[in-house]
């Protein structure tokens with residue numbers, strides 16, 4: 001090994017360890033623990049091998065590295081390390097450890113497959129599938145270069161089984177899905193686990209779901225974002241402009257009347273505040289799904305508000321999160337969850353609204369926020385059943401119908417668990 005190669009390898013190791021230290025601290029701040037097997041793999045696999053042409057320092061930033069685009073849209077990336085760590089942690093926790101497991105990864109790149117190969121060890125197996133031949137070619141070359149020769153790389157649409165009779169302990173999806181095709185459940189062994197970034201109400205969470213015969217039951221969830229699933233299972237979101245740099249994100253099939261929206265934000269703003277003080281570490285992503293389930297039961301349409309930084313800075317909107325704040329549109333009145341308000345050493349929850357019924361709409365949204373806090377800030381749970389399941393056989397909860405599945409979302413409280 002030349003001196004240059006050796007010093008680059010030393011520098012990579014230094015950067016890798018610093019990155020893992022950061023991710024562990026980030027996990028702790030979120031109340032999570034990184035399993036030892038995940039930490040060991042992350043301190044071992046050289047991420048720079050899977051991000052060719054990217055400077056070493058960038059390969060060890062805690063962000064995704066985009067590798068393929070179609071037009072403006074990213075279609076493939078080497079996923080962000082913290083997110084990979086969280087999803088591997090979800091899998092490890094749900095299965096009680098991953099050593100010796102048979103794993104199918106949907107969405108290749110090579111980096112996550114190498115981590116999985118490190119974790120499952122020689123007694124396990126890793127198969128990775130991607131729809132894009134450019135991605136599988138690159139993953140194959142990078143896996144070889146990094147020495148992970150036992151990983152099987154397949155180029156196909158993962159909507160269908162990779163091998164009809166093959167069963168896996170873990171299916172881990174690394175692209176954003178709108179639905180769960182039957183093949184993902186059917187390829188799981190009896191108590192197998194599916195980890196999947198799934199969009200419900202326009203919001204994506206990584207769900208760890210355990211198979212129980214023909215349905216899946218959630219074990220954990222994390223907030224996340226991913227490039228979308230392509231191929232037969234692709235479901236596009238649509239953006240409607242409502243002001244310069246401000247958009248409504250609509251899920252497939254959702255309609256809004258653009259004429260109602262044209263000048264909605266120029267109408268006077270009304271606001272309402274819950275008058276609460278949030279406890280530390282409150283996960284507000286859970287509140288957003290709560291709001292979605294409550295607001296969809298009312299008149300009007302549930303939508304997601306997104307805004308560019310400049311639009312937030314100029315004060316046109318002040319959403320709770322500019323990449324996706326829960327919002328409703330009801331007969332010309334638009335309301336959304338606003339950014340938190342910091343007063344008297346308290347973080348308060350609020351809603352802003354514009355339109356003829358603005359004060360009432362903001363007040364209603366805030367009532368739902370109070371109800372969530374009063375219920376003990378519950379986290380959502382999911383059950384996913386086949387589309388053919390009769391309504392009478394569904395568990396209680398908010399039902400979302402997709403092409404292949406009926407998804408039931410609930411918020412178990414301490415007393416209902």
Ligand SMILES: C[S@@+](CC[C@H](N)C(=O)[O-])C[C@H]1O[C@@H](n2cnc3c(N)ncnc32)[C@H](O)[C@@H]1O
Pocket residue numbers: 075076077078079105106107108109110111112113129130131132135156157158159174175226227228229230231232233
């Ligand atoms: C975020 S990247 C995967 C990252 C990768 N797991 C890593 O190690 O960093 C998502 C990948 O999913 C792939 N993909 C999207 N839809 C797919 C489908 N229906 N079947 C298989 N792969 C798909 C894309 O081509 C893309 O390469």
